[in-house]
Amino acid sequence: MDDTRDEELALRAGMLDRLATMRGRPLVDSVADAMLAVPRHVFVPNAPLSDAYGLGAVVTHRDRQGVATSSASAPGTVAGMLEQAEVCQGQRVLEIGAGTGYNAALLAHLVGQSGSVTTIEYDAEVADAARSHLDAYGANNVRVLTGDGTLGAAEDAPFDRILVTAGAWDVAGPWVEQLAPDGRLVLPLRLRGLTRVVAFERAVVGLRSVSVVEDGFIPMKGIGAIPEKNVPLGPGPDLTLRIDDGQPVNPSLLQALDGELALVWSDVVEPWAWTPEQDFWLATLPGFCRVFVNAEAVKAERIPRAKDPWGAWGVYSGASLAYLCSRQVGGTDQMPMLQVGACGFGPDGADLAQLLVGRVRAWQEQTAGGVEVMVEARPLSSMPLPAEDAALLVVDKLAHVFVVTASPAPVSVEV
């Protein structure tokens, strides 16, 4: 029995070591203690131990098309969110998206016996599994509710912390109403197709971020579900545009790939890199979208390779579109040096490609020292602030208008 405990503890310690190496820094002590104490394999009983203590998400439920609908999020995602939340002993916490119950168990550990956790799961079968995992672990300060987490849990409010573990398109009114005056709301928020985990606290008007981190999540179900629109183009399809926030599409866009390709190269050469702040700067362009590029079409040289492996940022307008691409101009196979460019299709494709490249170049020139991004969520009924004029991005949703500012702010350069 002791041997088994030692082995399990070693598995958890190994997971934390690999996590620290991956992030380049150790976890915050309280979060590391919780992840050492809670046996993740109890919450994913059908997964091999190597997956339970691996660094990936463990998918537990899929829909008929094979798309993941529930999972134990990747340990790095879980740890990052808990660090942003800064959960303390004795607090009352609400989690939206119980999933396997693993995060609820970590929260239960962080709040201790003097605190409490309410977790809501939309899918009844998933909620039952979460209950049985939490029972097997022995958490006695967690309540699992089945229902739509967008409505919160008014009977247990107010909450010191609210953590949403499914991708949200807006900040739901009940979450703000049920948050304690000095509470913190942490949620993966989609803005123009960009998902960021934002930790919000109350401001004079609405909410203001205290941290913003890039990550991805299973989308919200129920009344808060606002899907993006997928527009397939060409045979295959060669490209699929994913468009957020109901931006309109002209039917002529479907013929965009019929014409000539225009390629524009920038003088930006860099190793492949995350560009999370630059992404907001590109998202200010009308018709901003994510472009998924078919690998077979790239191999057949019908279209250029996307700049980013999971899809490129792009823009569309009328019957034209452009997306960011890259080509290797040096370095090694392991660490290639990439020149950033854009390729355009349709009558205005060359202009759109030029616009994208101009934005990337302007960002590089103006933000060499790095920038900090801040997000405000203001109730739709509130008066616009003068600061909105200087904002990087303003997105109107159903309950809130989101204002993203960067410091220092880049100056718009039209090309």
Ligand SMILES: C[S@@+](CC[C@H](N)C(=O)[O-])C[C@H]1O[C@@H](n2cnc3c(N)ncnc32)[C@H](O)[C@@H]1O
């Ligand atoms: C990434 S998983 C959550 C991981 C979970 N926190 C864990 O520790 O295993 C997202 C979960 O959110 C649930 N979900 C999605 N929309 C929801 C909603 N409106 N209300 C409650 N749960 C929701 C999904 O069914 C899924 O189980």
